[in-house]
Amino acid sequence: MPIQQANWSPYDNNGGTCVAIAGADYCVIAADTRMSTGYNILTRDYSKIIQLADKSVMASSGFQADVRALQKVLEARHLVYQHQHNKQMSCPAMAQLLSNTLYYKRFFPYYSFNVLGGLDSEGKGCVFTYDAVGSYERVGYSSQGSGSTLIMPFLDNQLKSPSPLLLPAKDAVTPLSESEAADLVKTCFASATERDIYTGDKLEILVLNAEGIRREYMELRKD
Amino acid sequence: MFRNQYDTDVTTWSPAGRLFQVEYAMEAVKQGSAAIGLRSKTHVVLASVNKANSELSSHQKKIFKVDDHIGVAIAGLTADGRVLSRYMRSECINYSYSYESKLPVGRLVVQLADKAQVCTQRSWKRPYGVGLLVGGLDESGAHLYYNCPSGNYFEYQAFAMGSRSQAAKTYMERKFETFTESSRENLIKDALFALRETLQGEKLTSSICTVAVVGVDESFHILDKETVQALINEFEIAGEEAPANEAAPQDQGGDAQAGAADQGPTDQGVAPMDI
Numbered sequence: 001m002p003i004q005q006a007n008w009s010p011y012d013n014n015g016g017t018c019v020a021i022a023g024a025d026y027c028v029i030a031a032d033t034r035m036s037t038g039y040n041i042l043t044r045d046y047s048k049i050i051q052l053a054d055k056s057v058m059a060s061s062g063f064q065a066d067v068r069a070l071q072k073v074l075e076a077r078h079l080v081y082q083h084q085h086n087k088q089m090s091c092p093a094m095a096q097l098l099s100n101t102l103y104y105k106r107f108f109p110y111y112s113f114n115v116l117g118g119l120d121s122e123g124k125g126c127v128f129t130y131d132a133v134g135s136y137e138r139v140g141y142s143s144q145g146s147g148s149t150l151i152m153p154f155l156d157n158q159l160k161s162p163s164p165l166l167l168p169a170k171d172a173v174t175p176l177s178e179s180e181a182a183d184l185v186k187t188c189f190a191s192a193t194e195r196d197i198y199t200g201d202k203l204e205i206l207v208l209n210a211e212g213i214r215r216e217y218m219e220l221r222k223d
Numbered sequence: 224m225f226r227n228q229y230d231t232d233v234t235t236w237s238p239a240g241r242l243f244q245v246e247y248a249m250e251a252v253k254q255g256s257a258a259i260g261l262r263s264k265t266h267v268v269l270a271s272v273n274k275a276n277s278e279l280s281s282h283q284k285k286i287f288k289v290d291d292h293i294g295v296a297i298a299g300l301t302a303d304g305r306v307l308s309r310y311m312r313s314e315c316i317n318y319s320y321s322y323e324s325k326l327p328v329g330r331l332v333v334q335l336a337d338k339a340q341v342c343t344q345r346s347w348k349r350p351y352g353v354g355l356l357v358g359g360l361d362e363s364g365a366h367l368y369y370n371c372p373s374g375n376y377f378e379y380q381a382f383a384m385g386s387r388s389q390a391a392k393t394y395m396e397r398k399f400e401t402f403t404e405s406s407r408e409n410l411i412k413d414a415l416f417a418l419r420e421t422l423q424g425e426k427l428t429s430s431i432c433t434v435a436v437v438g439v440d441e442s443f444h445i446l447d448k449e450t451v452q453a454l455i456n457e458f459e460i461a462g463e464e465a466p467a468n469e470a471a472p473q474d475q476g477g478d479a480q481a482g483a484a485d486q487g488p489t490d491q492g493v494a495p496m497d498i
Contacts, residue, residue: 076320083288083312 011063011111012037015198016048017147018059019185020117021159022125022140026178026209029117030185031059031145032193032220034201044201044222051213053078056094056118057206061145062132063111070110073101091118095128095136102134109133113144118208125208147192147199154188178207186218193220224250234346244350245343248372251352255298257385257421258285260356261395261414262367263405266438267358269296270414272385272421273431286435286445290315292325293359294435294443298385299372300352307351311335328359328366332376340374354384360437383417390420407438411446412458427455 018031031048034041049059050071058074060067077097081089089097095116102110109132116128116136129142141159143151159176176184182205193200203218229235230243237243258271273282286296287308295311297304314334318326335355342348350372357368369384370376380399383391394417402410414434419427429451437443446454 072320076316079312079316083309 010108011066013062013111013146014042014064015146016061017143017145017151017189017192017196017199018048018061018113018115019143019151019155019188020059020115020127020129020141021155021176021181021185022117022127023178023181024175025119025123025125026181026207027057027117027119027125027127028178028181028185028205028207029057029059029115030189030203030205031061032147032189032199032201032203034199035064036198039197041201047204049204049206050075051206052089052094053091053118054088055208056089056091056116057208057213058098058114058116059144060112060114062113066110067112070101070112070114074098077101090121091116091126091128092120092138094118095126095138098128098130099134099136102130102132106133113148115142115144117206119210123210143188145199147189147196150192150196151188154191155184158184178209182207182216189218189220232346233343233349242343242373245373248350248352249354252299252354252371252384253386253388255301255354255385256283256285257383257388257391257418258296258298258354258356259381259383259388259391259395259414259417259421260296260358260367260369260379261381261399261402261410261417262358262365262379263407263410264403265365266405266407266410266436266441267294267360267365267367268410268414268434268436269294269356269358270418270432270434271296271298272418273433282431284433286433287312288435288443288445289331289357289359290319290325291442292361292437293328293331293357294437295358296356296435298354298356298388303351304353304355307335307338307353307355310338311357325361327361327363328357328368329361329363331359332357332368332370335370336374336376339370339372342372343374356382356384358435358437359443360439365438381417383421385421387421387423390423391417394420407436407441408454411436411454415451415455415458428452429455 015036016032016034020029033045035043035046048061051057052074078089098116114130118126120126126138127142128136128138130136141155185205189203200220201222203220205216207214229237233244256272256274260269269286271285275282283301288294289311295308311331315326339351342350355370359366367379368376369379369382380402381395398413418432429448433445434451435445
């Protein structure tokens with residue numbers, strides 16, 4: 001009898017892509033709504049985005065069971081924070097909490113690739129990007145998930161600030177308006193959908209600003 | 224109650240079958256400042272009198288949000304109350320995490336009662352010295368429970384605890400039949416009236432009381448001072464006027480109303496205990 005190997009994995013990859021872009025006084029967080037396994041589609045209508053606090057929204061791709069477990073832990077921890085401090089968690093505070101929560105399971109990680117978006121304590125847009133074990137960084141924009149390799153270079157091209165070494169000195173990235181940023185996100189997903197089989201069906205966009213939160217949907221290719 | 228040879232330990236029975244330490248713990252509840260609760264079919268109102276140690280100090284916090292659908296008012300050792308509130312919050316969070324639904328109020332009070340009972344049967348512990356009025360909503364409707372240091376709990380339509388609470392109870396005993404169908408505003412009004420009864424002539428203002436509401440479409444929240452003062456003014460219960468259905472004698476005893484911005488009608492309400 002040929003030698004048998006164990007082939008059960010606790011993880012699965014449900015695919016999907018997430019993007020977040022920070023503006024001067026707003027933040028755009030978006031993710032597609034397709035959930036897959038292998039070459040099959042499980043559902044075309046699953047949200048990968050969750051609002052954790054007034055000014056913090058998280059989008060996660062990867063293994064959705066782990067994503068959901070992570071979301072529940074963060075929700076519970078936020079309640080504890082509110083009871084203790086009598087206020088909502090700020091986005092930077094939530095960012096640190098997410099990092100610590102991920103690292104807590106350093107030796108059996110959440111298979112979850114996250115972007116956290118929101119407004120910082122000064123009302124400016126902020127985006128934090130993570131790996132599966134909690135390494136994180138505040139950035140102006142980020143993408144995670146199966147389509148991130150297609151989207152990230154495009155965002156770099158459109159949004160990245162020119163090098164400070166450049167002569168003549170160029171201004172930092174031209175700040176986009178809220179609607180321009182949302183359009184950019186739509187463009188990103190339309191393109192990623194063309195070539196990434198795990199991205200498509202529908203795009204969910206959340207725009208967070210001083211007035212509150214706005215949700216938008218856009219149809220994507222379903223093939 | 225007087226000192227006796229059976230009251231040193233919580234684990235010592237008296238010959239009459241009493242646990243004096245537990246009863247002394249219930250005395251501590253009576254010493255605290257008043258807190259009351261009322262319930263209708265759709266809402267629960269909790270209200271408390273805020274006592275401050277001196278003019279220079281802040282008021283004690285006696286009403287706590289436990290979850291969106293549950294709140295608690297305490298009387299007695301507020302430190303014990305804080306600790307128990309933390310326990311209740313933790314239980315609600317854990318239940319929501321496991322079952323993704325709200326912890327039914329009845330379950331929470333049983334857990335609380337069992338926790339209190341433990342302290343009546345361990346020689347190295349003492350009973351919690353705090354009474355809790357737990358008000359909340361769940362699938363089976365609005366509920367108000369009273370948990371006492373003995374580990375007993377009962378459900379109530381309305382209840383009052385703390386010093387001079389008997390006055391509030393007397394008022395509520397007269398009116399409780401109207402509570403079930405009461406509107407939210409009337410329920411709050413009755414709560415304020417009942418609270419006023421415990422003040423024994425002292426003027427009711429929003430600075431000395433706290434009011435909290437939870438309802439079918441309303442998360443538990445504490446009403447802010449402006450709202451409470453507006454309600455007090457609206458219902459003219461600053462101590463000037465007797466409640467509508469009471470035939471209060473016209474007592475012209477000295478009343479410190481001069482110069483108050485929210486003067487009600489000039490006849491004065493008398494607290495029932497003064498009659």
